[in-house]
Amino acid sequence: MSDEAAAPKKRFNLETVTNIAIILLCVVASVVLIRNHFFPPRPPGMPQGPEVGERLDAVKPILPAGSTKTLVVAIAPTCHYCNESMPFYKSLMDERNRKGSPVKVVGAIPAPEAKDEESKHMTAAGVAFDALSPIAFPAIKVPGTPTLYLVDDGGKVQKVWVGKLTADQEKEVLAIL
Secondary structure (H helix, E strand, O other): OOHHHHHHHHHHHHHHHHHHHHHHHHHHHHHHHHHHHHOOOOOOOOOOOOOOOOEOHHHHHHOOOOOOEEEEEEOOOOOHHHHHOHHHHHHHHHHHHHHOOOOEEEEEEOOHHHHHHHHHHHHHHOOOOOEEEEOOHHHHOOOOOOEEEEEEOOOEEEEEEEOOOOHHHHHHHHHOO
16 A cells, blocks of 8 residues: 555544544533433432421421311422423412312422512412422422422322423322322
8 A cells, every 4th residue: 555545544543533532522521411400419407308207396386277188389489490480380280170179289499588579470470379488498408499399288299290290290290180
């Protein structure tokens, strides 16, 4: 084989190896970006959330009197996933009202100062929870927002959903009504 014939083959091999390396680098970068955006690392000291069956005494003061089941929706004004979930919360309330379900829905916010701003977000989205109550999120083990807990009248956790819900999770929440 002459040197003239070997040169294009070497260049072709070098280009192929370079292209494969660039593609692999892009795949790795995409995986890291997707993981960090959709599954952010939990900050140190952040609670893991309650277990099903666990009793949350701190949630009892925000539960509506006479309700046997309450869906507690932990939201925060600065949470973009909460704001993105407002159409689901509206459909949740519409479905609950349409069915005449006894399940109450309470919005839990992290501080009294957040109530006005969160009320504005909810009003703009047409969402009307049964109540919007401030509560210390660490006391009810909120691992992040949004978080939904189905609790009984004693504060016992029946079900937990954390983060922006998938379509299947939304169907699961609607099924409890």
